[in-house]
Amino acid sequence: MGLSGISLLTTTYSLILQHQSLLLCLRAKGFGLDLKKDMEGVDYLSDERKKAQFDVEAMKIAWAGSLEAFQLSDRMAKLVANDPAFEKFTRPMLGRKELIKNTLRKAAHGWKLIVDLRLTEEEAKWLRLYIDEPAYTDLHWGMFIPAIEGQGTEEQKKKWLPLAKKMQIIGCYAQTELGHGSNVQGLETTATFDPQTDEFIMHSPTLTSSKWWPGGLGKASTHAVVYARLIVGGEFHGVHGFIVQLRSLDDHSPLPGVTVGDIGMKFGNGAYNTMDNGVLRFDHVRIPRDQMLMRVSQVTREGKIMQSDVPRQLIYGTMVYVRQTIVADASKALSRAVCIATRYSAIRRQFGSRNGGPETQVIDYKTQQSRLFPLLASAYAFRFVGEWLKWLYTDVKERLAANDFSTLPEAHACTAGLKSLTTSFTADGIEECRKLCGGHGYLVSSGLPELFAVYIPACTYEGDNVVLLLQVARFLVKTVSELGYKKPVGTTAYMGRVASLMQNNCAVQTAEGWLNPGAVVEAFESRAARMAVRCGQQLAKYENPEEGFAELSADLVEASIAHCQLIVVSKFIEKLQQDIPGKGVKQTLEVLCYVYALFLLHKHQGDFLATGYLTPKQASLANDQLRTLYSKVRPNAITLVDSFNYTDHYLGSILGRYDGNVYPKLYEAAWKDPLNDSDVVDGFYEYVQPILKQKLRTAKL
Ligand SMILES: CC/C=C\C/C=C\C/C=C\C/C=C\C/C=C\CCCC(=O)SCCNC(=O)CCNC(=O)[C@H](O)C(C)(C)COP(=O)(O)OP(=O)(O)OC[C@H]1O[C@@H](n2cnc3c(N)ncnc32)[C@H](O)[C@@H]1OP(=O)(O)O
Numbered sequence: 001m002g003l004s005g006i007s008l009l010t011t012t013y014s015l016i017l018q019h020q021s022l023l024l025c026l027r028a029k030g031f032g033l034d035l036k037k038d039m040e041g042v043d044y045l046s047d048e049r050k051k052a053q054f055d056v057e058a059m060k061i062a063w064a065g066s067l068e069a070f071q072l073s074d075r076m077a078k079l080v081a082n083d084p085a086f087e088k089f090t091r092p093m094l095g096r097k098e099l100i101k102n103t104l105r106k107a108a109h110g111w112k113l114i115v116d117l118r119l120t121e122e123e124a125k126w127l128r129l130y131i132d133e134p135a136y137t138d139l140h141w142g143m144f145i146p147a148i149e150g151q152g153t154e155e156q157k158k159k160w161l162p163l164a165k166k167m168q169i170i171g172c173y174a175q176t177e178l179g180h181g182s183n184v185q186g187l188e189t190t191a192t193f194d195p196q197t198d199e200f201i202m203h204s205p206t207l208t209s210s211k212w213w214p215g216g217l218g219k220a221s222t223h224a225v226v227y228a229r230l231i232v233g234g235e236f237h238g239v240h241g242f243i244v245q246l247r248s249l250d251d252h253s254p255l256p257g258v259t260v261g262d263i264g265m266k267f268g269n270g271a272y273n274t275m276d277n278g279v280l281r282f283d284h285v286r287i288p289r290d291q292m293l294m295r296v297s298q299v300t301r302e303g304k305i306m307q308s309d310v311p312r313q314l315i316y317g318t319m320v321y322v323r324q325t326i327v328a329d330a331s332k333a334l335s336r337a338v339c340i341a342t343r344y345s346a347i348r349r350q351f352g353s354r355n356g357g358p359e360t361q362v363i364d365y366k367t368q369q370s371r372l373f374p375l376l377a378s379a380y381a382f383r384f385v386g387e388w389l390k391w392l393y394t395d396v397k398e399r400l401a402a403n404d405f406s407t408l409p410e411a412h413a414c415t416a417g418l419k420s421l422t423t424s425f426t427a428d429g430i431e432e433c434r435k436l437c438g439g440h441g442y443l444v445s446s447g448l449p450e451l452f453a454v455y456i457p458a459c460t461y462e463g464d465n466v467v468l469l470l471q472v473a474r475f476l477v478k479t480v481s482e483l484g485y486k487k488p489v490g491t492t493a494y495m496g497r498v499a500s501l502m503q504n505n506c507a508v509q510t511a512e513g514w515l516n517p518g519a520v521v522e523a524f525e526s527r528a529a530r531m532a533v534r535c536g537q538q539l540a541k542y543e544n545p546e547e548g549f550a551e552l553s554a555d556l557v558e559a560s561i562a563h564c565q566l567i568v569v570s571k572f573i574e575k576l577q578q579d580i581p582g583k584g585v586k587q588t589l590e591v592l593c594y595v596y597a598l599f600l601l602h603k604h605q606g607d608f609l610a611t612g613y614l615t616p617k618q619a620s621l622a623n624d625q626l627r628t629l630y631s632k633v634r635p636n637a638i639t640l641v642d643s644f645n646y647t648d649h650y651l652g653s654i655l656g657r658y659d660g661n662v663y664p665k666l667y668e669a670a671w672k673d674p675l676n677d678s679d680v681v682d683g684f685y686e687y688v689q690p691i692l693k694q695k696l697r698t699a700k701l
């Protein structure tokens with residue numbers, strides 16, 4: 001290495017020393033330099049932690065939901081973090097075959113722990129979450145089993161659930177096809193009843209009817225719940241679910257008539273490529289009649305269709321369940337990215353040094369705060385709305401069990417809308433966190449690229465986010481059209497006050513005036529009501545309602561977003577009306593709640609102004625208040641992300657390390673890259689040296 005290289009390195013290291021004064025000795029492998037190494041065990045964020053204005057341990061409990069939930073999650077997180085079998089840092093460098101084998105190994109080790117330690121289903125769920133590697137088990141536990149639980153008869157549940165829960169069979173959820181995903185009624189796979197043999201014949205009549213995407217199908221599953229067109233007596237009777245065995249339970253080979261495989265690599269290194277999303281075709285595969293999931297409709301031995309009093313929509317019930325879990329997962333993914341970006345923003349310094357003193361921590365720049373703190377506030381907002389949605393789902397489930405189907409449409413609208421809202425925001429938020437970490441955020445070792453790659457399909461799977469918002473729009477339009485004779489309830493109860501929401505305008509006169517839950521909720525209610533009513537009025541101009549709906553669909557999507565944001569804001573405010581113990585915890589959450597609401601108000605001020613609810617002056621006062629709120633978040637920022645209680649293993653990020661020891665660890669990690677195994681790169685003699693040694697024929701070059 002030449003002198004200029006060494007002086008560049010020396011300059012780099014003096015900068016590091018300036019930033020982290022406790023560096024003692026670093027060995028620069030490959031450069032022949034004996035530099036100082038950092039002190040392990042030092043907390044570089046301790047000054048930040050001392051600034052906390054609230055009880056961090058109590059905030060951890062508020063985030064987890066209860067002391068018991070905190071303890072359970074903490075126990076599972078540590079179990080995974082302390083087990084070398086769950087190492088994941090090499091994942092992005094593995095080839096596909098190694099990656100899948102590695103995932104199978106981890107899933108097997110996880111299952112062994114579940115059995116040996118006799119973990120409960122709740123503990124097992126957290127264990128799988130902290131293993132942090134998408135795997136066939138997600139679909140087995142998350143969709144296959146819930147599909148049987150929700151759509152199977154008591155007899156079917158008795159037969160299949162024990163097998164599935166002991167993992168004596170492995171299942172997946174095979175709905176989407178090559179040609180249709182969103183349009184479930186457009187699926188082409190057929191299940192034709194054969195009264196001669198009392199069987200269904202599963203068949204894939206076209207290329208586009210091939211099942212395409214189901215997770216766990218490609219290589220792991222022995223069984224699937226397959227959605228297919230029920231054909232009895234030559235007539236189509238809607239799409240239903242069927243339990244179909246795909247592979248031998250002895251040697252795992254596909255059964256006769258079954259063609260099955262993996263659909264290939266997906267976005268990113270490592271990331272979602274640990275999942276075997278699959279393709280499946282049937283060539284007249286026969287299954288017994290009792291393998292059709294028959295809670296909604298039954299086919300008798302004689303080939304008669306019997307409808308139970310359960311609504312047809314229950315066939316979509318598994319999607320309601322999974323969408324609810326996806327909302328809860330959004331807060332986990334967003335909080336993870338925010339934790340990384342917040343800790344790193346406190347470590348990173350740029351500009352502002354006077355007289356050789358330390359530079360400014362980037363977290364102190366107002367622009368950094370205005371990008372980061374709304375994401376932090378959103379992570380908390382999504383956590384609390386996810387908690388509420390879980391309650392709503394549990395309530396609906398109990399009602400369904402008692403044959404009360406009245407709240408199903410609202411549960412569908414809420415799960416669809418909030419799934420869409422939270423996943424779109426989280427996907428964008430993770431990318432924003434990457435940018436907030438500057439260049440180092442682009443390194444795989446920041447943890448952000450893989451988190452992003454794993455997360456973004458959430459905007460598509462379990463319902464494309466636009467398609468889902470259009471479902472919310474249908475629900476809203478129906479609610480508006482029924483206002484004259486039907487009292488809206490639940491999350492649309494505010495529509496019952498539509499007259500005053502359309503007339504009264506915002507009364508806020510000062511920036512402090514925005515620190516009022518009533519003023520905030522009314523602003524969001526008025527905006528949502530006015531946008532929905534405006535869509536209703538526009539729709540009324542069309543003779544054909546479906547044509548009008550299609551024409552106005554972009555506006556309808558915006559009205560749905562306004563409605564869903566209102567739900568998140570009001571559930572955050574409702575949460576704060578509960579008893580939340582711990583010094584300063586409630587006050588700190590109040591600040592975050594206002595940040596969330598006023599950030600949305602600022603971002604969507606066009607809606608609030610266009611609907612005539614706010615004046616430009618009032619919108620500007622909200623923005624003034626937002627700036628003040630950011631200053632209130634600042635001293636608590638690090639401890640607010642500590643309250644997520646994530647282990648370094650789960651975060652999987654050098655930038656987000658709990659101790660903030662970023663630079664030495666980044667430096668160390670670079671040397672672990674296989675490219676640095678040798679000084680001279682493989683291929684040098686074949687491809688580089690000949691260029692260096694070439695004898696140029698043209699003098700001009
Ligand atoms: C580094 C690693 C880090 C971390 C990773 C670790 C682990 C991973 C973590 C978690 C993994 C999580 C998840 C697993 C991952 C992926 C799973 C994905 C699985 C899937 O994608 S399954 C396939 C999902 N498919 C869809 O969602 C399709 C979307 N389409 C539809 O839902 C519907 O077809 C429709 C709603 C668009 C229907 O439209 P339509 O108008 O044609 O409808 P119909 O005529 O059929 O019916 C209309 C009628 O029904 C009502 N309705 C619709 N849906 C529902 C419902 N779900 N529930 C109740 N009611 C419903 C609708 O309102 C209409 O009612 P109305 O009264 O007639 O108006």
Ligand SMILES: Cc1cc2nc3c(=O)[nH]c(=O)nc-3n(C[C@H](O)[C@H](O)[C@H](O)COP(=O)(O)OP(=O)(O)OC[C@H]3O[C@@H](n4cnc5c(N)ncnc54)[C@H](O)[C@@H]3O)c2cc1C
Nearest residue numbers: 173174175176180181182213214215457460461462463466
């Ligand atoms: C990682 C991953 C895992 C998956 N796992 C599973 C699984 O386990 N099991 C399973 O069955 N499926 C699974 N899927 C499939 C997934 O559920 C579908 O991809 C999803 O429902 C979207 O359907 P689509 O692909 O048909 O999109 P399309 O509907 O083709 O969407 C394409 C575009 O058209 C737009 N669009 C479609 N319809 C309308 C409309 N009516 N109005 C306006 N715009 C419209 C959409 O907004 C989108 O922009 C998975 C997908 C992914 C990416």
